Amino acid sequence: MPLLELREETVGYNGITVLRELELNIEQGERIALVGESGAGKSTLLNLIHTRLGKTAALVPQELGLVQALSVFHNVYMGRLHQRSVWRNLRNLLKPAKADVDLVMPVLERLRLEDKIFTSVGELSGGQQQRTAVGRALFHPGYILIADEPVSAVDEHQAREILDAITAEKPTVILAMHDRELAIKFADRLIGIRDGKIALDEAASGMTPNDLDDLYRNSDR
Amino acid sequence: MTVRPEPSPLARTTTTFVGIAILCLIFADVAISTVDPWQEFNRMLLGLVTPDFYATDSVALAIAYTLAFALLGVALANVMGLFLALLFFSRIVRTGCAVVRAVHELFWALIFLQMFGLSPLTGVLAIAIPYSGIIAKVYAEILEEANPAPLKTIPAGTSRASAFIFVRMPDVWAHFRSYSMYRLECGIRSSAVLGFIGLPTLGFHLETAFKEGQYSEVSALLILFYLVIATMRIWMKRPLMPVYLIGAAAILPWGVAFSFSNIGRFLTEDIVPHPLRSGAGMEAFWDWLHMMVVDQAVPGTIATVQLTMIALVATGFLTIVFFPLISPLLLGKASRFCGHMFLVVARSTPEYILAFVLLQLWGPSMLPAIVALTLHNGAIIGHLVGRYTETVTLRQDATTGFNRYFYEVLPRVYRPMLALLFYRWEVIMRETAILGILGIATLGFYVDSAFADLRFDRAMLLIGITALLNIGVDAISRSVRTRLRLKTSLEQQ
Numbered sequence: 001m002p003l004l005e006l007r008e009e010t011v012g013y014n015g016i017t018v019l020r021e022l023e024l025n026i027e028q029g030e031r032i033a034l035v036g037e038s039g040a041g042k043s044t045l046l047n048l049i050h051t052r053l054g055k056t057a058a059l060v061p062q063e064l065g066l067v068q069a070l071s072v073f074h075n076v077y078m079g080r081l082h083q084r085s086v087w088r089n090l091r092n093l094l095k096p097a098k099a100d101v102d103l104v105m106p107v108l109e110r111l112r113l114e115d116k117i118f119t120s121v122g123e124l125s126g127g128q129q130q131r132t133a134v135g136r137a138l139f140h141p142g143y144i145l146i147a148d149e150p151v152s153a154v155d156e157h158q159a160r161e162i163l164d165a166i167t168a169e170k171p172t173v174i175l176a177m178h179d180r181e182l183a184i185k186f187a188d189r190l191i192g193i194r195d196g197k198i199a200l201d202e203a204a205s206g207m208t209p210n211d212l213d214d215l216y217r218n219s220d221r
Numbered sequence: 222m223t224v225r226p227e228p229s230p231l232a233r234t235t236t237t238f239v240g241i242a243i244l245c246l247i248f249a250d251v252a253i254s255t256v257d258p259w260q261e262f263n264r265m266l267l268g269l270v271t272p273d274f275y276a277t278d279s280v281a282l283a284i285a286y287t288l289a290f291a292l293l294g295v296a297l298a299n300v301m302g303l304f305l306a307l308l309f310f311s312r313i314v315r316t317g318c319a320v321v322r323a324v325h326e327l328f329w330a331l332i333f334l335q336m337f338g339l340s341p342l343t344g345v346l347a348i349a350i351p352y353s354g355i356i357a358k359v360y361a362e363i364l365e366e367a368n369p370a371p372l373k374t375i376p377a378g379t380s381r382a383s384a385f386i387f388v389r390m391p392d393v394w395a396h397f398r399s400y401s402m403y404r405l406e407c408g409i410r411s412s413a414v415l416g417f418i419g420l421p422t423l424g425f426h427l428e429t430a431f432k433e434g435q436y437s438e439v440s441a442l443l444i445l446f447y448l449v450i451a452t453m454r455i456w457m458k459r460p461l462m463p464v465y466l467i468g469a470a471a472i473l474p475w476g477v478a479f480s481f482s483n484i485g486r487f488l489t490e491d492i493v494p495h496p497l498r499s500g501a502g503m504e505a506f507w508d509w510l511h512m513m514v515v516d517q518a519v520p521g522t523i524a525t526v527q528l529t530m531i532a533l534v535a536t537g538f539l540t541i542v543f544f545p546l547i548s549p550l551l552l553g554k555a556s557r558f559c560g561h562m563f564l565v566v567a568r569s570t571p572e573y574i575l576a577f578v579l580l581q582l583w584g585p586s587m588l589p590a591i592v593a594l595t596l597h598n599g600a601i602i603g604h605l606v607g608r609y610t611e612t613v614t615l616r617q618d619a620t621t622g623f624n625r626y627f628y629e630v631l632p633r634v635y636r637p638m639l640a641l642l643f644y645r646w647e648v649i650m651r652e653t654a655i656l657g658i659l660g661i662a663t664l665g666f667y668v669d670s671a672f673a674d675l676r677f678d679r680a681m682l683l684i685g686i687t688a689l690l691n692i693g694v695d696a697i698s699r700s701v702r703t704r705l706r707l708k709t710s711l712e713q714q
């Protein structure tokens with residue numbers, strides 16, 4: 001049985017239709033990359049998937065959703081807020097407990113943020129902030145990770161590191177990515193979206209970036 | 222590897238201020254001295270739910286006077302304030318404005334009362350003068366923050382006046398208009414409170430009814446007061462402005478005469494320190510000054526600062542309790558509606574009236590003043606912070622309940638909240654001094670006693686000290702805000 005079955009005539013928000021004739025199955029353990037032009041509907045599809053999966057999935061939204069005034073520790077710790085008592089959360093807000101710092105630290109080491117653990121997010125660079133948001137999702141106990149352009153603000157080397165960390169921690173991963181080469185390397189299944197429809201859904205192995213050209217060609221040609 | 226969390230500057234400042242407030246609280250008298258406060262409270266509650274709209278003679282006239290003083294005072298202050306805002310580059314103008322707004326409108330009213338008696342001029346000027354100083358500062362800030370780009374695009378050689386009218390004014394006009402509406406609301410509150418020192422506004426009837434224990438009458442007066450303020454945005458239409466102003470000028474009893482010799486004597490003799498006036502020499506003057514400082518200024522200042530610090534920190538605490546009441550991030554529509562109602566009432570009630578009521582209930586101590594200042598200011602800042610959360614969007618998978626409040630919302634609003642709180646510090650201090658008139662031993666207490674004894678030289682000295690204290694707090698608040706990089710553009714009302 002698939003993890004998620006999507007059968008939708010139309011998907012949209014505020015009365016605007018973004019996706020049409022959606023038919024999609026997602027299996028446990030898949031590594032999926034969503035590709036397509038910006039505005040094609042990748043974020044809408046990710047949001048739909050996240051809503052359907054509910055609390056079981058960790059999310060890295062495109063706008064990151066970090067609390068700038070809090071430290072990296074706090075923002076990453078927030079991935080497990082729902083598992084802890086309010087009192088423990090309050091205590092950690094005022095003064096991070098050693099036990100929880102020890103839990104968060106390995107995640108940050110993976111992402112090379114360990115020396116920034118008690119720095120407020122507002123003082124970090126764009127790439128560091130993006131890694132913090134990924135850290136929060138990795139710290140989230142869910143087996144599924146949904147991320148919207150999680151490596152857009154870091155260089156290629158770091159991008160690979162982050163993607164490696166993600167795949168090592170989470171069995172099922174669904175990402176939206178604009179870097180085609182990276183998407184083919186990372187994913188085992190590619191879903192291409194064009195003009196609000198799924199235009200491509202194939203195994204990634206053996207593909208080259210040029211095979212995706214059709215997705216990016218002008219639609220009013 | 223050892224990385225230790227370091228307290229942020231915000232946390233350190235918070236701890237310092239909380240520490241100071243606790244220290245102040247330890248030495249504060251917060252006892253309830255009335256024998257049976259609950260019995261009186263029950264009578265008040267009973268009165269509150271049985272308003273009697275026919276108890277006060279000439280209620281309509283009292284409301285009309287309240288509005289008339291506010292309209293004329295605020296209109297005059299707008300004209301003067303705009304003019305002064307244009308001259309705000311001058312140091313003299315800036316200092317002058319700082320001084321006039323450091324003196325509370327009730328103190329101005331007490332001064333003008335000596336000069337013009339119960340002439341309407343007293344009420345109008347008591348509002349117009351301090352408000353000019355406030356409006357000048359705010360308008361100057363608005364002008365400064367206006368987009369500079371359009372000014373560069375007008376042809377070289379355009380006169381400054383034309384450039385101002387065509388480029389600056391259209392840009393800032395909306396801000397001026399909304400701010401002057403807010404000022405009018407403040408003006409109505411001030412005008413009502415002026416009744417407590419004898420002007421024929423709502424406060425006059427409120428005080429009388431309270432002192433006589435006519436709580437049904439009090440209830441009716443308060444309800445009318447809230448109605449006037451709540452409906453302001455409906456009846457206050459720009460085309461009607463001239464009608465209102467002419468009407469206001471027409472109904473006020475300008476016939477009440479005042480003598481110019483009185484004014485002359487007040488300004489040239491009464492306010493000159495007694496030893497100098499009677500020619501007793503400099504030594505006598507120094508003795509007088511020493512006595513004033515040791516017996517009145519110092520104890521008054523200590524009590525004022527003490528009460529201000531407690532009220533400031535307590536206001537901060539109450540704000541973080543109040544703002545969720547109207548925040549769409551935390552509460553549903555129905556609960557938010559109730560929250561709005563509560564905050565509107567709490568922030569529309571002048572702290573002076575609140576303190577007066579609580580003083581009747583609990584007897585003289587700092588407690589009524591602390592609670593009144595905290596409720597009123599907590600509701601104002603809580604309202605602003607709650608509105609601010611409307612602009613915050615959380616990520617889709619953000620947690621709920623207390624976790625959301627503490628991790629997602631509070632850290633995001635803490636900085637703007639502190640900015641507003643420090644911005645309001647000076648206002649709280651000004652009010653604290655004034656509450657002395659009710660019998661709490663802040664500077665206002667000594668000022669009021671001096672006026673009662675007709676010792677105007679003492680009163681003026683003490684008012685001067687109060688003003689200096691306010692200017693000092695304003696400076697400290699500004700430096701704290703700069704150091705913590707806290708930004709409030711305007712009062713954001």
